[in-house]
Amino acid sequence: PDCNPKGACRLNSSNESAKNALFTPGFAQDPYPVYARMREEEPIAKLMFPDGQFGWMITRYEDAVDVLKDNRFIKDMTKIFGNGYQSIFTSNMLFSDPPDHRRLRGLVQQGFTPKLVESMREHIQQIADGLLDAVEGRSEMSLIDDFAFPLPIIVISEILGVPIEDQDKFRVWSNSIIGASNSEEGPQVYQHMQEFTAYLGQWFEKVRQEPGDDLISQLIMAEEAGEKLSEQEIYGVVALLIIAGHETTVNLIGNGMISLLQHPDQLRKLQEDPSLVKGAIEEMLRYNGPVEFSTSRWAGEDLEFRGHQMKRGDLVVVALDSADRDGEQFADPDLFDITRERSRHLAFGHGIHMCLGAPLARLEGEIAVNTLLRRFPNIRLREDAGELEWRPGMIVRGVKEIPLSL
Ligand code: HEM
Numbered sequence: 001p002d003c004n005p006k007g008a009c010r011l012n013s014s015n016e017s018a019k020n021a022l023f024t025p026g027f028a029q030d031p032y033p034v035y036a037r038m039r040e041e042e043p044i045a046k047l048m049f050p051d052g053q054f055g056w057m058i059t060r061y062e063d064a065v066d067v068l069k070d071n072r073f074i075k076d077m078t079k080i081f082g083n084g085y086q087s088i089f090t091s092n093m094l095f096s097d098p099p100d101h102r103r104l105r106g107l108v109q110q111g112f113t114p115k116l117v118e119s120m121r122e123h124i125q126q127i128a129d130g131l132l133d134a135v136e137g138r139s140e141m142s143l144i145d146d147f148a149f150p151l152p153i154i155v156i157s158e159i160l161g162v163p164i165e166d167q168d169k170f171r172v173w174s175n176s177i178i179g180a181s182n183s184e185e186g187p188q189v190y191q192h193m194q195e196f197t198a199y200l201g202q203w204f205e206k207v208r209q210e211p212g213d214d215l216i217s218q219l220i221m222a223e224e225a226g227e228k229l230s231e232q233e234i235y236g237v238v239a240l241l242i243i244a245g246h247e248t249t250v251n252l253i254g255n256g257m258i259s260l261l262q263h264p265d266q267l268r269k270l271q272e273d274p275s276l277v278k279g280a281i282e283e284m285l286r287y288n289g290p291v292e293f294s295t296s297r298w299a300g301e302d303l304e305f306r307g308h309q310m311k312r313g314d315l316v317v318v319a320l321d322s323a324d325r326d327g328e329q330f331a332d333p334d335l336f337d338i339t340r341e342r343s344r345h346l347a348f349g350h351g352i353h354m355c356l357g358a359p360l361a362r363l364e365g366e367i368a369v370n371t372l373l374r375r376f377p378n379i380r381l382r383e384d385a386g387e388l389e390w391r392p393g394m395i396v397r398g399v400k401e402i403p404l405s406l
Helices: 032-041 061-068 100-112 114-118 121-133 143-148 150-160 164-182 186-209 215-225 231-247 249-261 264-272 274-287 358-375
Strands: 044-048 054-058 140-142 296-299 303-305 308-310 315-318 403-405
Touching (some): 121 143, 143 358, 150 164, 150 215, 150 358, 164 231, 249 274, 249 358
Parallel strands (some): 054 315
Antiparallel strands (some): 296 315, 303 308
16 A cells, blocks of 8 residues: 555555555554455454564454454453563453453442542533633644643542642653554663553552552552452552553544544534533544554454454454444444434443443543633634644554644
């Protein structure tokens, strides 16, 4: 395929396989035509990932749902590759299978129920307004730096009880760890992991001396009270929440606002009736979701899936953004329509690992979008800013910077 680093891939040649465009520099600019061809040509595609791992990519909705609820596909890679693959960054629910998964998720689940999250509405609104007070009177702003990034970080930092002043460090560490699968910067990623671990270790010591009513204090007390979780798992769960809080909701707000600003009719609809915001957020998640291929599993045994022979240890990656544009599931899948009914998109995954933070992310998204529209009725993408640059990478889908005119 003809791809350049800033332009989308052109897939003109019909005899070239679409999957060849997957890991090229231009792919992130517009992955959807590539996915559409893959869903047609090879919906369960056999391929070699950039790190040399052999596996499969699933691009259709129905197959995606089936993989995500099939317990032959597992998360805990130590069962296949041995304990050498265990690290503090994988000692959590996202990288565990039952029964560990249930135990680890159960420890923090109470902190993220829709009811509890809803009780944070007023406070999150204050944070959003405070961030926008700082840009009031200006003619332009940077959506990511001024708003979409700090909002979820402040919220998750408060829930965990970690100092908000350290957000710049968390940003560097989590960007680095998330980018790890496609960067050439191995040693630096390792150093960032070490720094992050050392930071958490010092923080946990402090919390042990003076516990509060935050989530980290609760985890530490649970560990001290019995055998519910190990010290390594506290690191794993807290690091996961910090990373999830940094790398996803920011892109829900960013990608979502881009979709809205690029579709002025939809923008007008929401401006005229802010109560459409819940549906708008669901459509933003479906149309340009923040998670690219991070939803992966390992074939836990030799198995057959829809006529394909998979070997134990094969990587199985579910392309959620592709599933969410599947015309078999969604009418007019490439249409951005904030009034779409009953959209059962997969942006938060499916099955037992379905996103724990979904109620929080939805609430933050709603508040963020409606507050921006309310306070800046003339909001638009800055015309002189040039083409938006989508971050390359395997895990999250988002834009580095979104310059707005107010
Ligand atoms: C899991 C997406 C925000 C915490 C997941 C998964 C997806 C996802 C797709 C499943 C991964 C898999 O099956 O392999 C998103 C999106 C978000 C978001 C699109 C924002 C729009 C958050 C936030 C938090 C969070 C704000 C934390 C407060 C988690 C956790 C898991 C998870 C802990 C693992 C759950 C488990 O394994 O049982 N997320 N997430 N997420 N997410 Fe989110």
